[in-house]
Structure formats: structure tokens, C-alpha cells
Amino acid sequence: MFKLNGGLAQTQNEPCEVIVSQFSESKQEIRSIIIDSEPWFVAKDVCDTLGHTNPSVAIKMLDDDERGKKSLGRQGMAWVVNESGLYALILRSNKPYARQFRKWITSEVLPSLRKRGHYSVNKAKNDDYVDARNVPYGWTEMNGFRVRTVTIDGQDWFSINDINRALHSATGSYQLARKLNAVETLAAKIFIFGNTYPAWFANKKGLSLILSGSRKNTTQLDESQLCLPFGGGE
Template identity: 30%
Template sequence: MELTPFTFDGNAVRVITDEHGEPRFVASDVAKILGYRDAEKMTRRLPVEDRGTRSVGTPGGEQDMTVITEPGLYIAIFGSQVEGAERFKRWIATEVLPAIRKTGGYQVAAALPQDFPSALRALADTAESLAAEQAARAIEAPKAQAWEDFLSANGDYSVNQSAKVLSRRAGTIIGETRLWKWLAEHKWTYRDHSGQRAYQKRIDTGHLVEKSHAPYTDPHTGEEKVRGVQVRITPKGLERLDRGLSGQFELDIEGVA
């Protein structure tokens, strides 16, 4: 477990990156920024799978820290009433998470390039970062909804993660099973011999994507096999589902947002 220190408005925000490269946020740091009385009050509102403890090496030795997942962080932000919650979420979405996923850590200052090729690469990286930031702002401005800030910055989501976020938005528990059922009934997904699949129409409209699972070796034959694909919901798909939830989970599925 790697612990990376961040600073938001003078407050420490410690992020633990697990063996799969996924971030875990130290709950006490998040609770302080979001105005919760304490970390326990914040984390008890979260699903069990989105909170836990991690043992981390610190200058004072190994410590068990209460941490929350990325979906858990979003739920905590949605429940916060402090004025700075919006800005905190935007900072997480546009600066912290992209830095972790690109480099495995938060780089406060980059080393100066030592030669011309290195300088060109650094310039290209800077231009890419600026373009991404401008694109994120262009998406955020017209929507005027806080939750769109992180949706526009963080790629796609599993059906399980999407159900948690949509549940908070709708004010009722949707659950992964119910969401899968709805997706099948409304011709977003179907099941074949390999498992759950996305209809091509929903891929073409940008609501869903399919991602391949990592291959594995059959212990009996030694052959390398593929487990199939995972259906994931895009930010555009989440936005459309969120609009549908406000109408008692009914959508005009023929229309395209």
C-alpha cells in the first residue's frame, strides 16, 4: 500500500493506492473537509463495501486507517452541506484522480528536462493536460450540476458502482440487481453464453461500453482463455439514467440524449 499526501486548502488529504492501483481516501481527512462531525458519522452512511481499514506504513510505524473507496467518496460529497464541497469534488475529479491514474502518485513538481527530446515530451504532456482541463470545464459549465464534475472526468463505471451513485441521486435504493433488470428490460443489455453483453445501439450512442476481462490460464489444460467482457456505464449513460429516475425510472429509450 502506497500512501500519497495531498493538500486541499491547507488540509491534508491522504490517499492510499492499493495493489490494483485503486485509490482509498483516509476517512478522517475527508470528513474534516466535508464538515462531518467525525469520520464514523460519515462512514456509517456508506455501503459496507465502500469503507474499511488499511494498514499503512507511516513515519511513526504501521497504522490501521479507516478509508473509503472512490464511490464512497462521491456519496460522502453528495451528503455534505458545506460550501466547499463542490470545489473539493472538482479538485478530486480534475486533478487528484487523473494524476494518480496517470502516474501512480501525485506529482507536486516535475523535474526539469535534461535534453531536447525530454523537453518536447514535457511540452506534449503539458498540452495534453491543458486540453483535458479545458474539455472538462466545457462540459461542466452548461450542466450546472455538481455531480457532473466527476462524471465528466472519470471514465466509465461498473453496474454496481452506477447503482450506488444513482441510488443517492434518486433518493431510493436501486441496487445492482434492479439496475441489471432494468437495463435488460429496456434493451440496453442482454445475456448470451458468455454473460452480460451490451446492445450495439447503446455502445454506438455512447451509453455503454464493453471491456475485456484479463485472460487467465486454465489450470487443467494450460490454455490461455478469456472470461468474456464486462459491461460498463459511461458518464453519458449515467446522465441519461439519472434523468429517467426522476420520472419513476421510466425512459423513452428510443430517443437519444
């Protein structure tokens, strides 16, 4: 057990829904969870954004009631910090956009997280993602897991979040997408029907690269195994 919010006990291994926001200045994904209506942020994501090169040291400098370990489901255990701990990390940052990050957190992310449990994408620019909410999606099976796939302009795209679940990978979808797009565009942010925000998808070449780089993959990419739209989309 560990204590959050001034003494409220929470079970470490009880997983919470992971909510993902993206800070536009650094393009870094910030994962958060809601515990008793209060937001907690994944410390590593915050430290990476704010330039704290040693998250373990940064976390140790926080008070006990500002930090804790929590299960993120298949992403494993992670250190999380509450609002007070988040502000402490911001104050210790030397990044030029630290003040902008704080204003983004306080004026947009925190109010929206408390109100609806996720960061609204209503303000997102349409050119930041492909809006495919009117395109039916299907799925393909990978290592016993369903991976959502959507076809846009004749090209198939596969959910990176679902791929990570199938491969039991803790790598963030943005980090993986950035690697895929280092040479050519193999990943894109797509807003599909039923989602609350756009998410990263990889095309077939990107999927093949992800599979070839994973030791836990037991699936060979076979088009005959792909389920087309209306073939099981949830």
C-alpha cells in the first residue's frame, strides 16, 4: 500500500485508466491517471519534458505525499506525482518553455481532467491528425490481441497502442512514432470513431519494423489474416 492525497490509501497493483495528453511545444506525451477525482501524472513523462535527466533523483526530492507508485496496467508500475509534486518539478526545470508548460497544465489539462477525465482535443488543429471518424475500422489479431486497423486512401494503418499491448511493450506511442518517422512517414495520428482523442497508427511498413524489432513477436504479417472493416471493429 502507499498513500496519496494526504493519507488516502490506494493499492499499488490496482490499475487505472491511462489518459494521454500531448504538450505541443515539445510534442511529448504526458500520461496521467485519475485517483479519487484527482489527477496524477507519470513522473518520467514530466521529467523528460522538463529536462530532468535523472527522474529517480528528481522524484526523491519530493515529499512522500506528492509521489507514489501505481500500476498502469500492461505498461507496468510507474512513479506518479500529484499536482503539488508536478509544480515542484516545474519550478526546478531550466527548460525555456517550463512556464508555458505550467500554464498549459493549469489552464487546460487540469480543469479538463477533473471535469471529464481526459484532455479535450476540441482545440487541436485539424492538420495535426487525420479525422477518420466517418471511416469504419476493422482489426487484425496479433499474439492473441486485437489490433485496430483503418484503411485511408487505400493504405492500411494499425493502432500503435494496440501493437504495444500485443507485444507487452512499455514504449510510448509517440516515442515509437517518432522513431518510425525519422526517415520517412511511417506513422500518423488518426482520430477514429469511438476514440476520445486522436492516436498514433503505423502503416504496413511501420508495423513490419515494429515487429522485426520486438523479441516478443510471434506473428508474421499476413494480409490474409487481416479483418477488413465490419470484420470486428469495436
